[in-house]
Amino acid sequence: MELVASPVEMEKGEIRRNPTLICAPIMADSVDQMLIQMKTAKLSGADLVEVRLDSLRSFNPLQDIETLIKHCPLPTLFTYRPIWEGGQYDGDEKSRLDALRVAMELGADYIDVELKAIHEFNNSMHGRKPAQSKIIVSSHNYENTPSVEDLGNLVARIQASGADIVKIATTALDITDVARVFQITVHSQVPIIAMVMGERGLMSRILCAKFGGYLTFGTLESGRLSAPGQPTIDDLLNLYNFRQIGPDTKVFGVIGKPVSHSKSPILYNKAFKAIDFNGVYVHLLVDDVANFLQTYSSTDFAGFSCTIPHKEAALKCCGEVDPVAKSIGAVNCIIRRSNDGKLFGCNTDYIGAISAIEDGLRGSHPISSTSGSPLAGKLFVVIGAGGAGKALAYGAKEKGARVVIANRTYDRARELADTVGGDALSLNELLNFHPEDGMVLANTTAIGMHPKVDETPISKEALKSYALVFDAVYTPRITRLLQEAQECGAKIVSGVEMFIGQAYEQYERFTGLPAPKELFWSTIA
Missing domain, CATH: 3.20.20.70 (Aldolase class I)
Structure with missing residues (x-):
């Protein structure tokens, strides 16, 4: 046959x-x-x-x-x-x-x-x-x-x-x-x-x-x-x-380690299919991002989302970097230009995360937006000093928040705090850090991510001073950190909101077309 x-x-x-x-x-x-x-x-x-x-x-x-x-x-x-x-x-x-x-x-x-x-x-x-x-x-x-x-x-x-x-x-x-x-x-x-x-x-x-x-x-x-x-x-x-x-199908993908948990292929491939866009989006388990990008240098490999732990290394691989991403020191989106094959890097993490946190403080639908940031003047604590931590710290500072960086390694926290104009703490010091009520906490580390769902970066007792807690982890959607924050009376914002928010701009850069926002939400919700 x-x-x-x-x-x-x-x-x-x-x-x-x-x-x-x-x-x-x-x-x-x-x-x-x-x-x-x-x-x-x-x-x-x-x-x-x-x-x-x-x-x-x-x-x-x-x-x-x-x-x-x-x-x-x-x-x-x-x-x-x-x-x-x-x-x-x-x-x-x-x-x-x-x-x-x-x-x-x-x-x-x-x-x-x-x-x-x-x-x-x-x-x-x-x-x-x-x-x-x-x-x-x-x-x-x-x-x-x-x-x-x-x-x-x-x-x-x-x-x-x-x-x-x-x-x-x-x-x-x-x-x-x-x-x-x-x-x-x-x-x-x-x-x-x-x-x-x-x-x-x-x-x-x-x-x-x-x-x-x-x-x-x-x-x-x-x-x-x-x-x-x-x-x-x-x-x-x-x-x-x-x-x-x-x-002639264009290849896109999410570069990370680990990466199998990523829901990005579900999101992008469903959107590609909905408009018959000739592209496919795949999981890419990458050990060395520079080696990967050099090997797959064809314009057929047209764009990549970049996640833990490659966001900072990826910036060095790009021939051109968006000024905001350069300030943050990390990229989470890489586009290969079709005319010359050169790489352009940008950062959509801070847009997605900050918008989601603002909407959480306002209590509005994630897709809506209102002028004036509710972050202005608030004490904004970022856990983690990697690529996502830099993005959140930069974004919060831009919105007028007072920024504190907490990290396992104090020196890295101090380095980032000096860069954005904020204060630094070790993660242990954060446990007793409650100078005022109504603070915002943002976890940008992988602590609590599947399969280690029982882990949390901060004790439940220390969460009582926070008005809102955000977790960049989105697998599971409600981490132990978010569950305990909710039990303490804080508003919570999951990594899903950040994930979808940052995906809007990436999709538009990948395709040159408007992001199907309602489709994204219905796909992941």
Whole structure:
């Protein structure tokens, strides 16, 4: 069964911009469970299923394979992965290859044979390959991602083995490793499945649709992975708009460490889809922001949101920086200019956060605004002296507040306080700091963020002097800090308000279009 989608094929009334297939790995103890999963895969939107024979507890090759092919509602790919290639099968090699040959003879659309075993498999076929079945020859590297030259040589060896489709899977030690696999994919003269395993390799599984990959793998549910770093089918289709990714799709993303908690892809991809904007927004787990930006220097990689801990380092990578961001000393938004590829950095954190805090003090709807800042004259305490702390301190000072910086390291607090014209405290000193009532507290650290939700930067007793408490953490929405502040009678503003507020300007810079504010709120609320 030939599976190729036209780039202009209509799917649910939408243009499909790529022919890349979505394959659902089927891993279960029994054939009956596999049949149930196959139906789920069909309903989920998969194009084909990978039957992982090595996951079966007991197995009668002739009978079970016939049943699986006969009752599967989708085209089938049979894989019988041995332990030495990262699978679960530890039995006789001849029996394993015989089972794959049986799958071909019974009508499997694809079988996967490891490069290390393909010579033996070819010999066992005696030239009798069924015409309707394609052989995927695969190589898995669980250690690293080789050089472009070595990857090219590997692809050539796989192709020379008689493969109909080449499959390579490597491991990402750094997100820049993915660039080498993209380079191999886009220049491949044969159908190729190429992916990079692990969280740092996630975008390889999404952007293969942009660079011409034959298929990608999507799990039926979170946590049931056949290889590290696989997204779910639901995420591919409904979070990343996989069918709408094409060769000319612009890539955006959130740079951070950690980053998997970020809700930015939900926000931007939903907005992109609503207006048919040809862009995709992905999670980018980055260790070295300068190395990342230098590696992905194509104008196809058009813009990035920047979060903890890269906001200050990112500023140094930009050829041009907005004066406000330069004053703050941090950027949270990077735009690659389409005409010359140079990077422009700006800071939208202080706009989103300060607006949210002002609205909290006024008690108004987050989207509304009123002239005159309720922050004027207030004592504004910022916890944290990193990029977000600098942004909040700068923004509060601009609104006429008196600023105090509290940080675990006093010297860093003092440095920022001197920069913005404020006072400094250590975090321990903050516990007994209550010179007046009606103060505003803003936590800009990651303390209390998932998964360490029981942590808080300040004791409940110390919160009683504050009229409003803001937490930049938005996962969870109500942190321990906010819950205890509310119990003390303070107004609270969550990181969600800041997150959406700062996203308005980023979206407009990414797209050149007005931000869909109500859509943003309905998406995150």
